[in-house]
Amino acid sequence: xxxxxxxxxxxxxxxxxxxxxxxxxxxxxxxxxxxxxxxxxxxxxxxxxxxxxxxxxxxxxxxxxxxxxxxxxxxxxxxxxxxxxxxxxxxxxx
Numbered sequence: 056x057x058x059x060x061x062x063x064x065x066x067x068x069x070x071x072x073x074x075x076x077x078x079x080x081x082x083x084x085x086x087x088x089x090x091x092x093x094x095x096x097x098x099x100x101x102x103x104x105x106x107x108x109x110x111x112x113x114x115x116x117x118x119x120x121x122x123x124x125x126x127x128x129x130x131x132x133x134x135x136x137x138x139x140x141x142x143x144x145x146x147x148x149x
Contacts, residue, residue: 058098062091062140092141099139100132107136114138116147 065088100107110117117138120131137146 058091058095059140062095065091092137093133095140096133096136099136100129104132106139107132108138110135111138111143114143114147 069088110121112118116134120126120134134146
């Protein structure tokens with residue numbers, strides 16, 4: 056639950072920092088928004104594999120993973136887990 060909470064808070068924290076310092080300053084220099092999404096999807100893929108969804112037919116990355124024989128299974132599961140927590144427009148579906 057902590058990983059999910061951090062993922063949900065990251066955009067708000069970065070937005071608040073941008074509002075405070077103004078335009079032109081990178082308030083998310085370590086890309087915490089993306090990092091928290093990836094960290095949560097890795098956790099789901101590794102610890103809750105049964106909950107990872109099947110491939111999403113409208114997602115180009117999922118389609119690519121189906122035909123690829125070189126993509127490590129851990130990365131395939133991680134990508135599919137992102138479909139649980141990230142909007143489709145970001146993760147590759149739509």
